Amino acid sequence: LRAGSRNEHTHRRNLSVLLTLAHQRGPLSRADLTRATGLNRSTVGALVAELTDLDLVNEAPSPGNRTVGRPSPIVTANPGVVAFGVNPDIDAVVVSLVGLGGVVHGRKRIETDGELSVDHALDIMGDGMSQLLSDFGAPSRTAGIGVAVPGLVRAHGGIVTRAPHLTWADVPLQSLIVERTGLPTLVGNDAGLAMLAESVFGAGRDLTDVVYLNGSASGIGGGALVGGVPLRGTDGYAGELGHTLVTSDGIACHCGRRGCLETEVNLQRILAAAGLDEHHAGEFLEHLPASDSAALSAELDRAADVLGHGIANLISVFNPQAVVLGGFLSALYEERATRIHETTRADAFSPLADQLRIEQAKLGENVALVGAAELAFTPLLHDPLM
Numbered sequence: 001l002r003a004g005s006r007n008e009h010t011h012r013r014n015l016s017v018l019l020t021l022a023h024q025r026g027p028l029s030r031a032d033l034t035r036a037t038g039l040n041r042s043t044v045g046a047l048v049a050e051l052t053d054l055d056l057v058n059e060a061p062s063p064g065n066r067t068v069g070r071p072s073p074i075v076t077a078n079p080g081v082v083a084f085g086v087n088p089d090i091d092a093v094v095v096s097l098v099g100l101g102g103v104v105h106g107r108k109r110i111e112t113d114g115e116l117s118v119d120h121a122l123d124i125m126g127d128g129m130s131q132l133l134s135d136f137g138a139p140s141r142t143a144g145i146g147v148a149v150p151g152l153v154r155a156h157g158g159i160v161t162r163a164p165h166l167t168w169a170d171v172p173l174q175s176l177i178v179e180r181t182g183l184p185t186l187v188g189n190d191a192g193l194a195m196l197a198e199s200v201f202g203a204g205r206d207l208t209d210v211v212y213l214n215g216s217a218s219g220i221g222g223g224a225l226v227g228g229v230p231l232r233g234t235d236g237y238a239g240e241l242g243h244t245l246v247t248s249d250g251i252a253c254h255c256g257r258r259g260c261l262e263t264e265v266n267l268q269r270i271l272a273a274a275g276l277d278e279h280h281a282g283e284f285l286e287h288l289p290a291s292d293s294a295a296l297s298a299e300l301d302r303a304a305d306v307l308g309h310g311i312a313n314l315i316s317v318f319n320p321q322a323v324v325l326g327g328f329l330s331a332l333y334e335e336r337a338t339r340i341h342e343t344t345r346a347d348a349f350s351p352l353a354d355q356l357r358i359e360q361a362k363l364g365e366n367v368a369l370v371g372a373a374e375l376a377f378t379p380l381l382h383d384p385l386m
């Protein structure tokens with residue numbers, strides 16, 4: 001590199017670091033930014049001024065708490081810089097408009113009937129995006145579209161290799177959406193993106209090593225943050241933690257194996273034990289049914305034990321600071337926390353589980369959408385001058 005291009009590179013990198021801090025940790029004072037980056041005050045001042053000119057951050061005088069000297073202005077990522085988060089799923093397509101800072105401006109859930117074709121999903125997505133924009137008004141900038149898909153997504157090219165619950169296979173989703181909308185688009189696995197959202201804005205905030213398990217009506221998805229970086233694998237398929245083996249002689253799974261975590265710890269099974277219609281599983285993601293039934297109690301014990309066993313396997317691989325549980329796994333944890341901890345400790349290779357934290361996910365129903373938008377923001381955060 002020539003000296004000029006090296007300086008330009010450093011400059012872009014510093015802008016990226018400041019914008020990312022304002023987006024993920026903001027609002028922050030200029031003094032906070034100076035501390036967090038180790039850059040000197042005048043450099044931070046000039047970079048913030050440049051980001052303000054780009055309309056990517058807003059700067060306002062610090063409210064109250066005047067200490068010695070001039071108050072340090074407060075820097076906030078501009079929530080008018082937006083991305084769309086899209087999540088096609090079995091029973092609905094959900095579209096959201098998310099601003100920098102993780103602000104969810106709006107969300108449309110459009111229910112679908114029967115098998116969802118790719119074309120139909122894209123029509124619904126387009127309608128949802130138009131409605132959200134007409135509610136919101138004109139954004140300062142639209143970074144793009146992020147799509148969270150329940151299935152295997154090839155990171156390179158954004159191809160949905162296999163989404164069993166949608167019956168999609170080898171769908172070039174990224175290029176189809178770019179053709180329709182003209183907006184930059186990135187596609188990822190729903191649980192992997194949920195993990196990203198929890199690690200930036202939720203239960204995994206400030207952690208570098210996290211295993212995330214999300215229980216939905218269609219199974220268990222997962223993701224891992226390793227040394228601060230989401231684990232991707234060669235093709236982008238890493239994190240299919242629902243299809244890790246927990247019982248060698250277990251139930252047959254749709255993936256073709258037996259004894260997968262998602263068939264053994266299963267919301268439909270829990271509802272069946274409670275004598276409830278298992279087709280309304282989606283209603284029980286936040287809280288499991290309350291009942292004195294002995295069958296339900298036994299099934300919750302069994303599920304807690306299997307989950308503890310699964311967690312013990314995962315911590316042998318990842319040695320995480322925390323395991324974050326979302327969806328009905330968080331609800332199961334609410335019912336059987338002690339039992340899950342005990343089984344994990346008993347099954348783990350000591351001392352791996354001694355310091356383990358198990359956390360409940362914090363972002364609720366928007367988690368995959370915020371993660372999808374975060375994916376769409378990635379190029380802008382990486383290079384604010386793009």
Ligand SMILES: [Zn+2]
Nearest residue numbers: 243253255260
């Ligand atoms: Zn499986």
